[in-house]
Amino acid sequence: MNTLAATELRSDTFTKPTPNMLTAMMNAAVGDDVFGEDPSINALEQMAANMFGMEAALFCPSGTMTNQIAINVHTQPGDEVICEEGSHIFYYEGGGIGRNSGCQARLIKGNRGQITAAQIAEVINPDDVHRARTRLVSLENTCNRGGGSCYNLNEIAEIRNLCNAHGLSLHLDGARLMNAIVAQNEDPLTYGKLFHSISLCLSKGLGAPVGSVLLGSKEFIKEARRVRKVMGGGMRQAGFLAAAASYALEHQVERLAIDHAHAKKLGMVLSELNWVDSVLPVETNIVIFAIKMPATVKQVSDYLLQYNIRVSAMSSTQIRMVTHLDVTPEMIDFVIEKLHDFSM
Numbered sequence: 001m002n003t004l005a006a007t008e009l010r011s012d013t014f015t016k017p018t019p020n021m022l023t024a025m026m027n028a029a030v031g032d033d034v035f036g037e038d039p040s041i042n043a044l045e046q047m048a049a050n051m052f053g054m055e056a057a058l059f060c061p062s063g064t065m066t067n068q069i070a071i072n073v074h075t076q077p078g079d080e081v082i083c084e085e086g087s088h089i090f091y092y093e094g095g096g097i098g099r100n101s102g103c104q105a106r107l108i109k110g111n112r113g114q115i116t117a118a119q120i121a122e123v124i125n126p127d128d129v130h131r132a133r134t135r136l137v138s139l140e141n142t143c144n145r146g147g148g149s150c151y152n153l154n155e156i157a158e159i160r161n162l163c164n165a166h167g168l169s170l171h172l173d174g175a176r177l178m179n180a181i182v183a184q185n186e187d188p189l190t191y192g193k194l195f196h197s198i199s200l201c202l203s204k205g206l207g208a209p210v211g212s213v214l215l216g217s218k219e220f221i222k223e224a225r226r227v228r229k230v231m232g233g234g235m236r237q238a239g240f241l242a243a244a245a246s247y248a249l250e251h252q253v254e255r256l257a258i259d260h261a262h263a264k265k266l267g268m269v270l271s272e273l274n275w276v277d278s279v280l281p282v283e284t285n286i287v288i289f290a291i292k293m294p295a296t297v298k299q300v301s302d303y304l305l306q307y308n309i310r311v312s313a314m315s316s317t318q319i320r321m322v323t324h325l326d327v328t329p330e331m332i333d334f335v336i337e338k339l340h341d342f343s344m
C-alpha cells in the first residue's frame, strides 16, 4: 500500500465535492423529478439553458446518456450519424449508436479529433435507396482523444451552414465544453446558436460528483425527457446532485484556467525529455504524449505508480494525464520532479 497522497491524473472524473459544494448539496430542496417537482433540478436546468441561450435543458445521470438520448431524438433507425473516428459517441459508448438508436456511424479521420465542413460535405449521402439517410452530425469539443484540442468557431459555423443546407441536425458532445470556452475566452451563448443540441458534463473538470445536462429546444427536450425515462434515467430526489452541479457552474468554471496552466507546464517538461517521442499540443487540461522505444507505456506508468502518480494508457504508445481541481501546484511540481528522474 502506497502511503503517498495520490496524484490522480487518470481523469478529471475523479474530482470530489469541495466542502462548499457538499454544503450546497446538504441544503438542497428536493422533490420527485419524474413528476417535474424537484426544485433544485428545475433550477439547474433553467440556469444551464439560460447560460447557453437554449430553450430547455434536461439533467441526466451521465454524459453517455445525454449523448445517446440526443442521437435517439435526432434520428430514425437506419439513419447515418457523421462523427470523428475517435469521438466518444462512437469509441467509448459501448456501440450505443447501433444498440440504442439502430443507426450506423459514418466515420471521418480528423485532425486531433476535429473534422471540417469540407470533410463532412464529402460523406453526406445522396437521396438514393441504396444509401443510409444521413441525418446527424456530431462534434466533440474539447476533443478527448485529440489531446483536449479546441474547435475554431468559424469552422463550426461553416459546419452548421452545411447542416442547414442538407437538413441535418448538429449535436455537440461538450463533455469538456467549459474547458474550451475558458481556454478560448468564448461566450457560451455562441454555442447555443450553433448547435441543435449540446451535452455538457458536470462531473468532469467542473467537479460535481455526478451528472450531465442536455440542452436544446423545448420540443427537443420534451422528447428527450421521454427517452430518458425509457433508458431508466428518470431519477427522483436527485436535487442533491443538481445542487452540486449548479454550484459547479456558478463557482468552478473560471478556475479551469488553473488546470490548463498545470497541463501546459507538464506538456512543456515532457517535450524536453529524451524518452518522450512527442506531445500533442496542450490547449486545455489534457496532456497526451508518446513514449520513445525501448521505453514502454507500462514501464512509465508503473514507475509513476511507485510515487502514487496515476496516469492512463491512451494507446500502446501513448499516455494521458488530465489535470483538475484536486491536482495542486505542489502535485504538479512533484510529478515534474519524478518525470525528470525517470530514465530508460
Ligand SMILES: *Cc1c(COP(=O)(O)O)cnc(C)c1O
Residues within 6 Å of the ligand: 061, 062, 063, 064, 065, 067, 088, 089, 140, 142, 143, 144, 173, 175, 176, 201, 203, 204, 212
Ligand atoms: C466523459 C465523456 C463523456 C461522458 O462520459 P460519462 O462518463 O458517461 O459521463 C462524453 N464525451 C466525452 C468526450 C467525454 O470525455
